[in-house]
Amino acid sequence: MQHRYIPMTTTDKQAMLDTIGVASTDELFSDIPEAVRFKGDLNIKPAKSEYELTKELTELAGQNSHLQSHTSFLGAGVYHHYIPSIVDHVISRSEFYTAYTPYQPEISQGELQAIFEFQTMICEMTGMEVANSSMYDGGTALAEAVNLSAGQTKKKKVLVSKAIHPESMEVIYTYAKGFNLEIVEIDHHDGLTDLNQLRNELDDETASVVIQYPNFFGQVEPLKEVESLLADQKKTMMIVSSNPLALGYLTPPGEFGADIVVGDTQVFGIPAQFGGPHCGYFATTKKLMRKVPGRLVGQTVDEEGRRGFVLTLQAREQHIRRDKATSNICSNQALNALASSVAMTALGKQGIREMAVLNMKKARYAKKAFEAAGFEVLTNGPFFNEFIVKVDQPVSNINEKLLQRGFIGGYDLGRIDQNLTNHMLVAVTEVRSKDEIDQFIKEVGEING
Numbered sequence: 001m002q003h004r005y006i007p008m009t010t011t012d013k014q015a016m017l018d019t020i021g022v023a024s025t026d027e028l029f030s031d032i033p034e035a036v037r038f039k040g041d042l043n044i045k046p047a048k049s050e051y052e053l054t055k056e057l058t059e060l061a062g063q064n065s066h067l068q069s070h071t072s073f074l075g076a077g078v079y080h081h082y083i084p085s086i087v088d089h090v091i092s093r094s095e096f097y098t099a100y101t102p103y104q105p106e107i108s109q110g111e112l113q114a115i116f117e118f119q120t121m122i123c124e125m126t127g128m129e130v131a132n133s134s135m136y137d138g139g140t141a142l143a144e145a146v147n148l149s150a151g152q153t154k155k156k157k158v159l160v161s162k163a164i165h166p167e168s169m170e171v172i173y174t175y176a177k178g179f180n181l182e183i184v185e186i187d188h189h190d191g192l193t194d195l196n197q198l199r200n201e202l203d204d205e206t207a208s209v210v211i212q213y214p215n216f217f218g219q220v221e222p223l224k225e226v227e228s229l230l231a232d233q234k235k236t237m238m239i240v241s242s243n244p245l246a247l248g249y250l251t252p253p254g255e256f257g258a259d260i261v262v263g264d265t266q267v268f269g270i271p272a273q274f275g276g277p278h279c280g281y282f283a284t285t286k287k288l289m290r291k292v293p294g295r296l297v298g299q300t301v302d303e304e305g306r307r308g309f310v311l312t313l314q315a316r317e318q319h320i321r322r323d324k325a326t327s328n329i330c331s332n333q334a335l336n337a338l339a340s341s342v343a344m345t346a347l348g349k350q351g352i353r354e355m356a357v358l359n360m361k362k363a364r365y366a367k368k369a370f371e372a373a374g375f376e377v378l379t380n381g382p383f384f385n386e387f388i389v390k391v392d393q394p395v396s397n398i399n400e401k402l403l404q405r406g407f408i409g410g411y412d413l414g415r416i417d418q419n420l421t422n423h424m425l426v427a428v429t430e431v432r433s434k435d436e437i438d439q440f441i442k443e444v445g446e447i448n449g
Contacts, residue, residue, distance in 0.1 A: 065403055067272060071436050075386050075427025076216070076411035077138075077165050077264070078272050081245070082355070082431055084346035087269040091339050099334060102297075105310045112309035115297045115334065118281075118341040125247045125352075126261040127254020128283035133295040134337035135280030135329065138264030139168040142210070142241050143175035144282065144293045144327055145260040149208035149237040150181055152291060157182045157205045161193040163215035164241055166416045172210070181207075191217040191379060191388065199229055208237040208260075213253060214246050217425065218363075218386025219379060223256035230257070243267060244281065246384045248356035260284045269343030270336050279336035289313060293327035358430035359385035366428045366437045373445050378423065386427045388413065388420075391448050395424045401447045407440055 013025075022028055029037075048056065072080045091097060095110060102108035102115075115133045122131035135141040146158055160172060162185050169185075176183050184201055187194045193211060202209070209230065213221045223240065230236055239260045240253035245267040247253075253261045261283045266272075270279060284292060290313055298312035347355060363385040370389050371377050379387035389410070391398060399409035410427065413420035428437065 065408060067408075070403070070406055070408045071432070071440065072272075072408040073410050073426050073428065073432070073440055074408045075218075075429075076425055077167070077266075078275055078278075079267055079385075079427060079429055080272060080431055081267050081429050083269050083271065084343055086346050087339050087342045090342045091335055096335065096338055102311065102334075105308065109309060111334065111338075112297050112311075114338045114341055115295075115332070116299060116309050117345070118337045119297060121341065121344050122244070122265075122281045122283050125244050125252060126242065126258075126281075126283040127252030128258070128261050129254075129286045130289045130292065130296070131281060131283040132292050133297050133332040134265075134334070135262075135282050135294060136333055137276065137278035137280045138241065138262060138266075139165065139171040139280070140329070141262035141264075141280035141282045142168050142239070143171045144329060145239045145262050146172050146181070146208065146210065147175055147179055147327065148260065148284075148288065148291050148293070149239060150179055152288065153207040153235050153237065155205050155207035155235075156180065157184060157203075158208050158210065159184050159186055159198060159201050159206055160210040161186045161188065161198075161212065161215070161221075163188040163191070163193050163217060163219075163221070164210060164212040165216045168212075168241065188215075188217070190381075191215070191219045192381065193221055193226075195222070195225055195229065198226070202229060202233060202236065204233070206233060206236045208239050210239045210241070212241040213250070214243060214384040214386070217379065217388055218383045218427075220250065220382040220384065223251075223253060223258070227256045243384065245352065245356055245359065248352035249360065250356075250384075254283075259288070265337070265340035268347075269339035269341075277333065277336060279333040279340055293329040295330075295332050355430050356384075359428070362430065362432055362437065363387060363428040365434070366426065366432075366441070369437060369441050370426075373441050375445075375448075385429055386425055389424045389426055389444075391422050391424055391444070393448065394422060398424070398444060398447050402440075402443060405443050407443060409444070 017024065067080050099111045102111045105112060119131040119133060123129065135144065150156060150158065158181055160169065160183055173183060186198050186201065198209065209226065211221050211223065211226055213223055215221055226238060230238055237259040238257060240258045242253055242261055242263045244263055244265055263281055265279045265281055282292060295311055296313045297309055300308055300310055302308050344352065367377055367379065367387050376390040377387055378390060395412035395414060399412065402409040410424035413423040413425050
């Protein structure tokens with residue numbers, strides 16, 4: 001039998017009071033002056049029975065629009081993807097579900113091995129040599145990469161493409177403030193980073209260049225050209241934020257000479273769940289291994305030669321010499337990293353590639369269907385599973401009416417750029433069917449007029 005809540009008995013309460021050596025609950029608060037104690041009743045609803053409370057909360061939850069009640073074409077960093085059923089079965093096991101910090105390897109081998117496998121798969125997808133045990137989310141990972149580049153190069157200038165996720169840009173600014181970094185934003189043109197402006201801003205004082213691949217608008221940035229621009233700037237680092245699912249098909253950033261590759265593994269095994277929590281990844285080269293924020297799990301052998309896993313190469317400054325620390329991240333997103341590991345394992349290399357290809361094919365079908373319906377689609381070059389559609393009225397109005405018709409519409413780009421008012425960023429993933437795509441375009445067309 002499952003119990004939502006088991007209240008303590010009078011005997012339990014008295015046993016606790018006896019243990020700590022006080023006569024009553026009131027005595028616990030005796031040090032708080034009477035003058036500052038609250039008198040009267042709190043302004044909250046009267047208590048309800050368990051049945052009544054469950055009924056009320058269920059009715060409130062039923063007012064939400066979610067991925068089971070509506071067909072979603074919303075992406076912009078949080079996506080509706082297929083999650084193998086085995087994911088929930090594994091992460092719901094108590095030894096994983098309640099685990100936090102695997103400080104004691106002798107009793108944490110399962111957790112440590114799962115994280116080690118996560119690191120290995122991230123390295124394989126990104127083409128990098130080392131990955132950490134995860135970050136809180138993709139935005140955190142990107143900002144940490146920026147700070148690492150400044151610390152490594154001893155330079156303060158960072159060039160950041162405006163085609164990265166706008167929320168990641170905000171996190172970068174927050175992190176950069178403490179290190180007094182100069183963030184120079186590089187404009188985008190036709191949905192891609194302006195490489196001419198990037199070339200002009202690049203100089204000997206540049207610590208790093210930040211590019212998203214695919215970028216926020218879904219388009220695939222020409223990393224080969226970015227690599228060429230950086231050829232003469234030997235110390236300037238290339239930081240790439242990347243959707244790991246897209247890397248199931250695209251050339252990994254590591255093959256273009258990226259120094260740090262970061263991103264968010266929400267696309268693997270983590271539900272949309274109102275935008276979080278997520279799981280960031282952080283991958284880099286062996287040269288920067290000891291500068292990586294957070295944790296690293298390593299594989300070793302015990303004194304009897306048996307394979308084992310341990311936390312390794314941690315920067316102790318993060319714990320004890322805080323004034324010399326390059327990061328204050330001392331933790332990781334273990335449960336969600338496990339979910340992503342299970343999802344990636346269940347899909348396998350071929351399955352991830354097929355999933356990525358389905359995203360691309362279905363997005364291209366939707367793009368052509370929008371164009372056939374008379375819409376202007378601004379996305380022209382290579383893209384993954386998102387593209388920009390121009391409409392004739394505020395996107396918020398269209399989305400409100402779409403919601404009434406059972407659809408969650410695309411992202412309103414006017415929220416981040418006035419020049420993109422009345423432009424919708426549409427995401428099409430592998431779970432969308434042809435009928436859903438056709439009906440969505442039909443509904444948008446009718447609402448748009």
